Amino acid sequence: MTEDFAAAERTALRGLLDALKREGLVPPEWERAARAVPRSAYVPELIYLGDDLEPCNRADDPEAWLRAVYADDSVVTQVNDGEDPGEDGERWASSSASAPGIVFRMLRMADVGDGHRVLEIGTGTGWNAGLLSHVVGAENVTTVEVDPVLAAMAKGRLWGEGLRAEVVAGDGALGHAGGAPYDRLVATCSVRSVPRPWLEQVKPGGVVLTPWESPWICYGLLRMTVDGAGAASGRFSPHSAFMLMRAQRTDLRIFRDVVRDAHRPDESSTGLPPWRVAGDDFAAQFAMGLLLRDVWWTWHDDPDVEGVASRLWVATTDATSWAAVDWDGTSDDRFTVWQHGPRRLWDETEAAYAWWTSHDRPGPERFGLTVTATGETPWLDDPGRPVPAMG
Structure with a gap:
């Protein structure tokens, strides 16, 4: 890393953190983590920018690459599930580094604390797992990535930075029973239905936090508390959009x-x-x-x-x-x-x-979801007011 690049990175990080702190998104422990776990060490050399997903290589355009890394925006890090679309092929995003603002918002919502055992679903670049490792200890972090190539790359980045979290290549819908029980489960992919193994692997009173998606819209976060009897309940909040878990994808035209x-x-x-x-x-x-x-x-x-x-x-x-x-x-x-x-x-x-x-046009924050052995029930304001299914 050249001295000029290092100086530019420090300036970019300071600007990002100042902006996020003004929004109240980065408490001191997560600011320390952000400084100790640089995003640039986790975002790959090749990324994809704009609506057309134009390739941007760090070696060819380090300034554009650095701007993307330290903007409060997501960065597409993989297209077409890693398959080469060819020169004229259609590109579609299949993995990304989430926007720092939503990363820190979710970490606060999950109420992650010192010594908590955390299961992350969707390793991606490994940066989120790195932040978690800095706060709770790498020995308390298990992260699952469905793409074995991405999992291996993330492990290399984490371990290269001295953060020896457990990185598992596998289906995130299954969680990772070998490390259970966990205090927190944080997903970085959206789901249309909460996988039951997640509830089984989190301690009673523990938290599951996941982006949410319906076939109608990809929007919202769901924070649930597990009851210890195989059920969980919690509320939605707005302002997020994540890629859908691969196991729950549909491809319809x-x-x-x-x-x-x-x-x-x-x-x-x-x-x-x-x-x-x-x-x-x-x-x-x-x-x-x-x-x-x-x-x-x-x-x-x-x-x-x-x-x-x-x-x-x-x-x-x-x-x-x-x-x-x-x-x-x-x-x-x-x-x-x-x-x-x-x-x-x-x-x-x-x-x-x-x-x-x-019902007065309620927003996501007035809705919630209860998951039991018999299914999922969305509700308005409290679990005693179920939302009807119109179909």
């Missing part, structure tokens, strides 16, 4: 997997603008995800249909039912609806939106 030429949908109309449920209101979208638990959506702009400027598709994850809502580009009070399959998905969407508005 409307014209490839759902809509068929032979389908003859029923036509109707609606007064509910489609952007109310699939627009910029993340609180509405989060609620839709809890109420419509197996439904996803996608927009189709300029669909090459006469009189249609934009179309919202909604469909079930089993690809058996779908609906489409058309906007003609001018009217804001009436929209054409097409529905096909055993479920009337737009009818369900309207019912879900009506429920949400009738």
